[in-house]
Every structure is written in structure tokens, then in C-alpha cells.
Amino acid sequence: MRTLITATVTACAGAALLTACGAQSESSTGAQPSAVAITPTTAASAPAASGSPAPTSTPASGAERDAGACASAELAVSAGPSQGESGMQKADATFTLTNKGTRSCTLDGFPGVSFVTGNDGTQVGEPARRNAAAPQLVTLAPGAAVATFLLITNPGAFDEAECGPVDVRGLRIYPPGETAALFLEGATRTCGTPPRGESLLTVGPVGVLP
Numbered sequence: 432m433r434t435l436i437t438a439t440v441t442a443c444a445g446a447a448l449l450t451a452c453g454a455q456s457e458s459s460t461g462a463q464p465s466a467v468a469i470t471p472t473t474a475a476s477a478p479a480a481s482g483s484p485a486p487t488s489t490p491a492s493g494a495e496r497d498a499g500a501c502a503s504a505e506l507a508v509s510a511g512p513s514q515g516e517s518g519m520q521k522a523d524a525t526f527t528l529t530n531k532g533t534r535s536c537t538l539d540g541f542p543g544v545s546f547v548t549g550n551d552g553t554q555v556g557e558p559a560r561r562n563a564a565a566p567q568l569v570t571l572a573p574g575a576a577v578a579t580f581l582l583i584t585n586p587g588a589f590d591e592a593e594c595g596p597v598d599v600r601g602l603r604i605y606p607p608g609e610t611a612a613l614f615l616e617g618a619t620r621t622c623g624t625p626p627r628g629e630s631l632l633t634v635g636p637v638g639v640l641p
Contacts, residue, residue, distance in 0.1 A: 467577050468570040469638050498535040498570050503611035505532035508604055510615060512578060520588040525578045526615055528606065528637065530571035538569045538637040542579060543605035543612075545632070546621050548598065552614070555599050556625045559632035566636035580635035586622045597623035607637060 507529045530536060544559035559581070569577050586596045601616040621631050635641075 467572070467575045467638070469567050469577075498537045500608055501528075501530065501532075501536035501538050501571065501606060503606055503609045503613060505530060505534075505536055506606055506613060507531045508613040508615045510617060520585050522583045522585065523641070524581045524583055525640065526581060526602070526604065527576050527578045528571075528613075529576040530573055533573055535570055535572050538571065538577065538607055540566045540607035541634055541636050542607055543603075544581065544634045545603050546599040546601075547603045547614070548600050552600075552603060552612075554603065555597060555623060556621055556632075557628065557630035559634040560630050562633050562635045564635045564639045567638055569638040577638045578640060579637050580640050582633040584631040586620055586631065589622060589626050593624070593626050595623035596620050 509527050509529065510524075511527060512525055528538065528542075541561045545557070546555040547553060548555050562580070562582070564580075571577060586594050597620065599619055599621055601614060601618070604613045604615055605611075606613070625631055
């Protein structure tokens with residue numbers, strides 16, 4: 432059983448699990464913190480599905496040369512900052528990863544995200560699909576934070592008998608390349624049997640917002 436690292440946030444009702452939380456993370460103000468360095472990844476060197484770091488298109492700074500990939504134990508997760516876009520069927524949301532360690536580290540690619548329920552963190556539905564955005568190498572100094580985009584489909588968009596709505600406790604989040612998960616608490620509902628077996632979550636690369 433994988434260990435869940437818990438970060439408590441305000442619970443939000445309905446599909447707007449992260450969007451309607453109101454208060455932003457202290458280290459997330461909408462703009463990227465000055466201690467965050469984001470380097471575009473070339474098309475030829477985009478990371479594989481495993482999320483392993485890829486070469487960057489520009490020479491690495493001193494901080495980037497010294498930084499290895501962020502481990503799950505070095506990160507904290509929180510909800511927001513809010514994207515402020517939600518509708519009857521889908522809600523735009525974000526979650527924030529903060530470097531709580533003592534060294535600079537990097538994130539490159541897509542996190543793994545899924546709904547979970549129960550005391551043992553049982554997964555509900557399919558893991559999040561990836562959107563079409565290009566990944567970027569993000570370097571986080573100690574204390575710095577970076578937001579990631581998440582699109583959440585409301586279970587109310589489907590026929591109840593087909594969807595089989597269930598209560599969930601929140602989100603299990605795997606940083607790129609990591610097999611140890613973080614847990615973002617936030618009670619809501621989702622489809623227990625997603626129509627056509629599709630995920631009700633779509634995630635973007637770390638640090639890339641619409």
C-alpha cells in the first residue's frame with residue numbers, strides 16, 4: 432500500500448473540488464513566484480510517459496545544474512489558486528506543489544491524478560487524462576510553489592444510472608516520475624462507473640496554465 436501524505440484543505444461541494452475553495456495557497460498568488468524557474472522543453476526532447484526529466488532547450492542555470500528531480504517527500508500539495516472558470520458540466524481548477532525541502536529541485540511533465548475514497552485510499556474511476564499542453568522543466572527553490580491545471584467533469588453531466596455517483600475523499604497525486612503519492616483532501620462526488628470508461632479528470636503539465 433502506497434503511503435499518502437495528507438494536506439488538509441477546505442472541502443468543496445460538487446465537481447468544483449478545487450475551483451470553489453476561495454482562499455489561495457500562501458505561496459500561490461496567480462503569478463509564478465520569483466524562485467521558480469521554468470524552461471520550455473524542446474519538441475524533440477519531450478518527456479516520455481514515465482515522466483522522467485528531459486533535456487532543456489536552453490543552458491541550465493546554476494540552480495538547475497544543482498537541482499535533481501523533486502521527490503514526493505520534498506513536496507506539499509494544496510488547492511488553488513482558483514482558475515475562476517466553472518460551468519454546469521466542467522470546472523477549471525488548479526492544485527499547487529510547494530517545495531518544503533532544503534534544496535532546489537525540478538519537476539518535469541505530467542503528474543498522475545485520480546479520485547480516491549475510503550480510509551485505504553481506494554481509487555475511483557480512471558486516472559486523469561493528459562491534455563495537449565507541452566511540458567516545461569520547472570525548478571523550485573526551497574519554499575517556492577508552482578500550480579498545475581486540472582479540468583474536472585461534473586458527474587451531473589451524465590445519466591445517474593449510467594454514472595453511478597459515489598462520494599470521494601479527495602485526490603491522489605503523483606508528482607512526475609514518482610511512485611509515492613500525495614493526498615489532497617476535499618470531499619466531493621464523481622462517477623463510480625464513468626460512461627465509456629473515460630476519466631472525469633484531465634491534467635496539464637506542472638507549471639503550464641491555460
